[in-house]
Amino acid sequence: MSEAKVFDYQFKYRVASRPGGEGLLSCFACGVCTAGCPVSEVEGDFNPRRIIHQILLGEQEELLQSEYIWLCVGCYRCTAHCPQDVEFTNLLKVLRELAVEEGTVSAEWKKVVDEVDRRTQELRRALIKYLWNKGINSLEEFERFYREEIAKLGWVEGEGSNAR
Known part of the structure; x- marks a missing residue:
């Protein structure tokens, strides 16, 4: 029950x-x-x-x-x-x-989440700069790159299945 x-x-x-x-x-x-x-x-x-x-x-x-x-x-x-x-x-x-x-x-957990939010924005900026500089400018090229990179991160759920 x-x-x-x-x-x-x-x-x-x-x-x-x-x-x-x-x-x-x-x-x-x-x-x-x-x-x-x-x-x-x-x-x-x-x-x-x-x-x-x-x-x-x-x-x-x-x-x-x-x-x-x-x-x-x-x-x-x-x-x-x-x-x-x-x-x-x-x-x-x-x-x-x-x-x-x-x-x-804990208050420490909130600080961790705040830091994840901040660093996520840093990662987004870095990814866009990387894609720009590497000339990855089609969705097909990006999806291939994304799936390869996500596969390296074993803790990420879905292994890139959420790529759009």
Whole structure:
């Protein structure tokens, strides 16, 4: 028998009262945030609309223990497209802060994720410069290069199957 979910019906108000959470209660679950999210394109279980729904229901414990609040890349595409100005990216920042404050994760973990985000941008810049300088300018050439490089990284899931 599975454990019953615990709901904290004040959770949405705590999130909404923090800087970055102000627009939460304006969400009417249209799904535009999920439709435009690059993370949800490669991680099918990452669903901004579902995360907002969980906040509104008060699923604090489940959310703060979830790896999904750490997957957002902070591109703000969801925010740019949201008709209600909910600012989902900032909601995740609030959830991350709460996860540290509640002791679900360490402050050091948050620093690691912040550093991953920073270095990911460095890698993107370096990759574009490399492709430019090597004259790799067709999708076919890039996909071949990408698959070869991903194959060298054994810890990367999918072994390049997500290349587009």
